[in-house]
Amino acid sequence: MTAHRQPMIEVALYLIPVGLSDAELDMVLPQHNIHIVREIKHFIVENVRTARRFLKKCDRNIDIDLLTFYELNRHTKPEDIPAMLKPLTGGEPMGVISEAGCPAIADPGADVVAIAQSRGLKVIPLVGPSSILMGLMGSGFNGQSFAFLGYLPIDTSQRNRKFKEMEQRIMRENQTQIFIETPYRNNALVVELCKAMPPHIKLCIATDITGAGERIITRGVKQWLNQLPDLNKVPTIFLLYK
Numbered sequence: 001m002t003a004h005r006q007p008m009i010e011v012a013l014y015l016i017p018v019g020l021s022d023a024e025l026d027m028v029l030p031q032h033n034i035h036i037v038r039e040i041k042h043f044i045v046e047n048v049r050t051a052r053r054f055l056k057k058c059d060r061n062i063d064i065d066l067l068t069f070y071e072l073n074r075h076t077k078p079e080d081i082p083a084m085l086k087p088l089t090g091g092e093p094m095g096v097i098s099e100a101g102c103p104a105i106a107d108p109g110a111d112v113v114a115i116a117q118s119r120g121l122k123v124i125p126l127v128g129p130s131s132i133l134m135g136l137m138g139s140g141f142n143g144q145s146f147a148f149l150g151y152l153p154i155d156t157s158q159r160n161r162k163f164k165e166m167e168q169r170i171m172r173e174n175q176t177q178i179f180i181e182t183p184y185r186n187n188a189l190v191v192e193l194c195k196a197m198p199p200h201i202k203l204c205i206a207t208d209i210t211g212a213g214e215r216i217i218t219r220g221v222k223q224w225l226n227q228l229p230d231l232n233k234v235p236t237i238f239l240l241y242k
Contacts, residue, residue, distance in 0.1 A: 009039045013116045014095045015103040017128020021211030040095040042087040044070045051097045102130045131237045135206035138216035141241035146176035163196040177240040186231035194221040204239040
């Protein structure tokens, strides 16, 4: 009897999620993803070093030296991106890997996906952890209408305007507001938020999602002022609702 062999994968641009924490991969990624990774020889990545580490974590037998990596991040020139898809147009599957979570969500990988779509190339997103969705799931907030705002402005006046805008959208549209901050500024952001928002607004702080220190806690903004957490350098996502 011959051993069952999984079929070859399709020629497509695979969007390959990465873990959000140090959790074992089998806790956050399906085995199907590992099979896909083993079959791909060309990867578009945000950071080559961390991508190589992730692939070795998927399967230590992967020969990294036989793989080709194209780096796509904030330093990449837009005119250099289309050429990265050359293996795919030549009939070979490719993978996109970001630093953490799902590629093309708050991630430069979206640029190459847009080009693939414009050329009629097949794009296949794989299942994996998203801090945005997992934070929303655990918050108790409106999951039918929500907005991810990325990073808030650093300038104080612009930041205050954004706070007011978020409050208005919550009240007018019943829309959950989701955003992130540079980890070393997390603590300052919580204080600013709690002072700027009226008492009826609730804040959910979701930290270290999927990790050993995972906490997803929803409280009124004034309650948070009395129990300020230490979020310095801790991966965190923030959500506001009423």
